[in-house]
Amino acid sequence: RSRGLGDVYKRQVHMSNAAASARNIVYAAIAAVNEELPSRNQIKADYLTPLAGPDSELDSLRLINLVVHVEDEIERTLNVQVSLTDSPNLFDDGGPLTTVGKFIDHVVILINSGTT
Secondary structure, rough: OOOOHHHHHEEEEHHHHHHHHHHHHHHHHHHHHHHOOOOHHHHOOOOOOOOOOOOOHHHHHHHHHHHHHHHHHHHHHHHHOOOHHHOOOOOOOOOOOOHHHHHHHHHHHHHHHHHO
């Protein structure tokens, strides 16, 4: 069956909904982790904010905490089970945890693969 414009539009809407959901979920997780940090160490909910590496304010425990918050919120709000820690390159240099924006993009991919 060939895809009509309606199918393409539905897919784009689904993808944009996933992107908005991923952004909201990641930003909420950042807020939750920030509650545990002194104000000088809190991270910005901004696409360019580093999450891992030497420029990040998060230690490894807080980074894992952020990931778990995101997994839990995806399951709770979207009823989709994902395991972010199963991603083979999650903690690599240049990987999905390099910045908030890369993490959101990674979450969108996982949400879309879990809902198709």
